[in-house]
Amino acid sequence: MAIDLYYWATPNGHKITIFLEEAGLEYNLKPINIMKGDQFKPEFLKIAPNNRIPAIVDHDPIDGGEPISIFESGAILFYLAQKIGKFIPSEIRGNTEVLQWLMWQMGGLGPMMGQANHFVRYAPEPIEYAERRYLKETRRLFGVMEKRLNDRAYLVGEYSIADMACYPWTKADASLEVDTEQEFPHVYQWQQTIGDRAAVIKAYEIGDRVRSNTKLDDQARKNLFGDRQK
Ligand SMILES: N[C@@H](CCC(=O)N[C@@H](CS)C(=O)NCC(=O)O)C(=O)O
Structure with missing residues (x-):
């Protein structure tokens, strides 16, 4: 294969x-x-x-x-x-825009949520400053996405690798004090759209x-x- x-x-x-x-x-x-x-x-x-x-x-x-x-x-x-x-435009502007949001996920959303998750769920003893710091960053980053999705269905133009990179992290929000439905409605709507895709459903079944x-x-x-x- x-x-x-x-x-x-x-x-x-x-x-x-x-x-x-x-x-x-x-x-x-x-x-x-x-x-x-x-x-x-x-x-x-x-x-x-x-x-x-x-x-x-x-x-x-x-x-x-x-x-x-x-x-x-x-x-x-x-x-x-x-x-x-x-899943990425070939022309330079769209291509760079997708790359920006992909980097944003790789350097921001993923690492900050990863650390939030670690300090909230796995740290051997509670370290309140670290918890608050990463939970605050997580909320800030959801806010950035919320603004971005205010007037568009996907992060950049058509459905792209930027959406594929961000979606699984936003789904990992349960224990991180982020209620997308109540607080970030555009992110919530985007999650529904992506979560309904057959390929995404299949990917999560494979994961299970x-x-x-x-x-x-x-x-x-x-x-x-x-x-x-x-
Ligand atoms: N920046 C890396 C992060 C990868 C990463 O953190 N993978 C985790 C699972 S989500 C892992 O393999 N952890 C194993 C370990 O911590 O030893 C990427 O996006 O590929």
Whole structure:
């Protein structure tokens, strides 16, 4: 099969299954169970030196050369969109606008929500300043999206990789004091539109299947937050 996807069912993982399902590209799903520590296996680290999912290997790159391996979800989305010429405009202004919102997600929404989630749900002891700091940033970023979606259906023009990157993070908002329906109605509407897409429904079904029967036990905490991350 042309594309191997190294994956776990998390917001960053969902971005890529959403893309591949939308694009109808064939892919071989390779679960990397980050709770069990698969992200530290040498064969995975060769592809993803940052010990994080997602990563892909494209065995059929458009230049006809050697397989290309890619880590970082934003880079993967950008690569795949360029590969098939869809979900990103080819003209310079639209292309750059999509890239801006993709970077905004990669440098802002994802990391800030990730830290908020960590301090609210996983920190071994409560650190109030850190919780407030990242919850406040999360709210601010939802506010930025709300303004952006005030007069448009998607973040940039047509449905694009910018939407695919942001959507799974906005869906991870449950414990972060963000009530999109009440407080960010345009984000809520956009979530409904995207969440109803067949490819998105399928991507989440795949996630549920892959993740079934895993839980955050002591070993998983050690893998994700312990000394192995040094
Ligand atoms: N900036 C990276 C972040 C990837 C990331 O944080 N992945 C998490 C799951 S969402 C992971 O693999 N965690 C494993 C670990 O912490 O060891 C991307 O967007 O690909």
